[in-house]
Amino acid sequence: MSKVYQKPTKFQTKLFINGKFVDGALKKTIPVINPATEELICEIAEATEQDVELAIDAAEASFPIWSKLPQRDRTEYLLKLASLLEANKEEFIALESLDNGKPLEGATFDINDVIGHLRYYAGWADKITGKSFSSLDQQIFYTRREPYGVVGLISPWNFPLMMAEWKYAPALAAGNCIVLKPSEVTPLTVLRLCELVNEAGFPPGVFNVVPGYGHVAGVAITHSKRISKISFTGSSFVGRKILEASSQTNLKKVVLELGGKSPVVVFPDADLDKAAEVAWYGCMFNMGQSCDAGTRLFVHEDVYDKLLQKLKEYEQNVVIGDSFEVQNSNHGPLVSKLQFDRVMSYITHAKEVEKLQCFMGGERWGNKGYFIKPTIFINVDDNSKLAREEIFGPVLVVLKPWKTFDEVIKRANDTNYGLAAYAVTQNAGNVEKFVREVKAGSFYINQGALSAHQMPFGGYKESGFGKDNGEEGLLEYTQLKSVYYSL
Ligand code: NAD
Numbered sequence: 001m002s003k004v005y006q007k008p009t010k011f012q013t014k015l016f017i018n019g020k021f022v023d024g025a026l027k028k029t030i031p032v033i034n035p036a037t038e039e040l041i042c043e044i045a046e047a048t049e050q051d052v053e054l055a056i057d058a059a060e061a062s063f064p065i066w067s068k069l070p071q072r073d074r075t076e077y078l079l080k081l082a083s084l085l086e087a088n089k090e091e092f093i094a095l096e097s098l099d100n101g102k103p104l105e106g107a108t109f110d111i112n113d114v115i116g117h118l119r120y121y122a123g124w125a126d127k128i129t130g131k132s133f134s135s136l137d138q139q140i141f142y143t144r145r146e147p148y149g150v151v152g153l154i155s156p157w158n159f160p161l162m163m164a165e166w167k168y169a170p171a172l173a174a175g176n177c178i179v180l181k182p183s184e185v186t187p188l189t190v191l192r193l194c195e196l197v198n199e200a201g202f203p204p205g206v207f208n209v210v211p212g213y214g215h216v217a218g219v220a221i222t223h224s225k226r227i228s229k230i231s232f233t234g235s236s237f238v239g240r241k242i243l244e245a246s247s248q249t250n251l252k253k254v255v256l257e258l259g260g261k262s263p264v265v266v267f268p269d270a271d272l273d274k275a276a277e278v279a280w281y282g283c284m285f286n287m288g289q290s291c292d293a294g295t296r297l298f299v300h301e302d303v304y305d306k307l308l309q310k311l312k313e314y315e316q317n318v319v320i321g322d323s324f325e326v327q328n329s330n331h332g333p334l335v336s337k338l339q340f341d342r343v344m345s346y347i348t349h350a351k352e353v354e355k356l357q358c359f360m361g362g363e364r365w366g367n368k369g370y371f372i373k374p375t376i377f378i379n380v381d382d383n384s385k386l387a388r389e390e391i392f393g394p395v396l397v398v399l400k401p402w403k404t405f406d407e408v409i410k411r412a413n414d415t416n417y418g419l420a421a422y423a424v425t426q427n428a429g430n431v432e433k434f435v436r437e438v439k440a441g442s443f444y445i446n447q448g449a450l451s452a453h454q455m456p457f458g459g460y461k462e463s464g465f466g467k468d469n470g471e472e473g474l475l476e477y478t479q480l481k482s483v484y485y486s487l
Helices: 049-068 073-087 089-100 104-122 161-172 187-198 214-223 234-247 272-288 304-316 336-354 405-412 430-437 470-475
Strands: 015-017 018-021 031-034 040-045 137-147 150-152 177-181 207-209 227-231 255-256 261-264 295-301 357-360 375-380 395-399 420-423 443-447 478-486
Touching: 015 049, 040 187, 049 150, 049 177, 049 207, 049 214, 073 089, 073 104, 073 161, 089 161, 089 187, 089 405, 104 161, 104 227, 104 395, 137 187, 150 161, 150 214, 161 227, 161 234, 161 443, 177 214, 187 207, 187 395, 214 234, 227 234, 234 255, 261 272, 261 405, 272 295, 272 304, 272 395, 272 420, 295 304, 295 405, 304 357, 304 375, 336 395, 420 430, 430 443
Parallel strands: 150 177, 150 227, 177 207, 227 255, 261 295, 261 420, 295 395, 375 395, 420 443
Antiparallel strands: 015 018, 015 207, 031 040, 137 478, 357 375
């Protein structure tokens, strides 16, 4: 019997600056739309440049306090926040599902990840170390890690609370104060979280949230000379703008977690049930709106037809619908009209311009909400627009079958992106060569994508640089001093 969730009716809609909920300076608002019904959920306050400045003022003022706390105190604040989130978990699951459209099952996965991840980084606050080096008598050489000060965090809409938390937890653990801009499309869970930040007793100004449009609040953050570090997750298009802003202002350090077009390679020796599972969820999880989705499926010619038949079985288990209306829905709407139109334009292009063979789906579901059926195109040429561009929707592209290992490695690498790569095989030698030769940041072998807190996550090539998660994700929020000390 699955759990019954109440549809949320109360929302935090204000900016969170210096520990207070405030209207934006210009009193503008942004509508938040329920993607399952196309109805207005609420209007939130829009942060503009003046508000971002106030948030930076608050963060700057709090930095000397927060950064000088005994590290163990920072641990305790983060643990308290995690416990409060856990105590309110069901509310957050429902709110994330409503705002983003993801099924309750997916939202449950997200919120559990956030709670565990917060605890993981809470534990890191007192484990940031420098090194000392052997040197001459009367001399000490050592390194020291320090926080940056005020860091700017900009997050996307696909995993709203999770992508924000992947950044603020390590940033705060390392002693920085934050100005966070969640996506204007899905701001509600981060705004509700701010209430818990106050409940947890964080000093005012440590944690500031300025929901607003990218070209307004986002630009204000990336152009501020008072911010010396930005961590961004989003599209490669905006990633380039953030680098430009850095180069035009104070050369702020930047972490970019960007898009992907990840290959899934099925070998002739693969367990085909496993391969079908990896291929299906690798792409369809979160309605294809995952940066590390396996969207290019390369199947060996010996098992091509058999695997396609197995994918058909998955189609039969899809339950589409609004999680608050359809029990056990496992396929929700896309996040917004913009994203729906974008994905539909790829499907139309595939059918009308490239005349690709549509194996399943290929159309909208229902006449209300931004639902698109799980869609698969087969026998696709490597040069197809659908095989080259990030679609960010439930559209799997099955490329023409492969024959030799060297050929498929070359084809898998034939992309500007390099976020993740998947392989399904029972041969360890295949795995070794695959991991060595494919250019990507994360590898999922005989399994779907996973994010263990301790495992660094980040891309090769145009999928970005820098890491979230693990010790490497923490160190992104520190800068290093080298000290030569004669006694
Ligand atoms: P997006 O790039 O449109 O927006 C991301 C964030 O940047 C939003 O908060 C947006 O308001 C802000 N923004 C937009 N223009 C800006 C500007 N000029 N200056 C500063 N900020 C600006 O991305 P999206 O549509 O929200 O998310 C989908 C994209 O995110 C996909 O490309 C996906 O692959 C990527 N993504 C990557 C990862 C990863 O870890 N590599 C994870 C999730 C999503």
